[in-house]
Amino acid sequence: MNETAGIALALTSALVWGAADFAGGLATRRAHHFQVLAVNAVGGILLLSLFAIVAREPLPSAIDGLWAASAGVAGAIGIAALYRGLATGNAAVVAPTSGVLTAAIPVLVSALINEAPQAMQLTGFLLAAVGIWLVAAGPGGVGAHTAGLRAAVLAGCGFGAFLILIAQVPKAQIFGPLAIARSTTLIVAMALLASQQARVLPRAVVPIALLAGVLDAGGNVLYLLARQHVRLDVAAVLSSFYPVATVALSRLVLKEPVSPLQWVGATVCLAAVALITR
Secondary structure: OOHHHHHHHHHHHHHHHHHHHHHHHHHHOOOOHHHHHHHHHHHHHHHHHHHHHHHOOOOOOHHHHHHHHHHHHHHHHHHHHHHHHHHOOOHHHHHHHHHHHHHHHHHHHHHHHOOOOOHHHHHHHHHHHHHHHHHHHOOOOHHHOOOOHHHHHHHHHHHHHHHHHHOOOOOOOOHHHHHHHHHHHHHHHHHHHHOOOOOOOOOOHHHHHHHHHHHHHHHHHHHHHHHOOOOHHHHHHHHOOHHHHHHHHHHHHHOOOOOHHHHHHHHHHHHHHHHHOO
């Protein structure tokens, strides 16, 4: 088990997922969040299907397909709730809460299924939760908004469940199960759109939403590759540092301010990585 490779892959998945959330957040400012979710899913399906064909992966079994489809439903719920929270301006609650739950749920499940993490790693997990919360809280502080708490909890539970469910597929299969998951996400998105009276999707939003889908799918691939080398809880926690990348991109591209607490949170995240990977 090459733990160094697994750690690097998990951290890279966080970077890619953070970029995906940034792109998805931009798209959601100009379109309905269910529309963005649907286009996001299409981008992921195209990328993953291409990779599956090139890699000549065998078709997943019926059981593995069910695991992947279940993960797709959970991911759809998580992304829809995240975009809903961003669309209503409650990012100060949605981002930190969802990020912490995304990390915490797989850790709890892994502790029940496998042996409990060592004390050093457990301390790192706790520091990671604090760091993610501080980084994603924003200049207004976590208490600046409370209306998005329901969306935040739903997003975190959806993402956490996705990490657990998709990790149940065989380690030798990556692209096929993920393509099934994204196809399920598309079906869920279309069903949700059917219940809404969304305005026409602006053409300028389509490339951004597609990019978000491609990046999101890329993060999924990197996460599954990381799972081949490290425990579920380690891969999940390190991958859950995605708010750090989102905040960094917001600072670089949109010139959004970074509060002192966010700098502290970034430092805490680095300390958490050092403890988790020892």
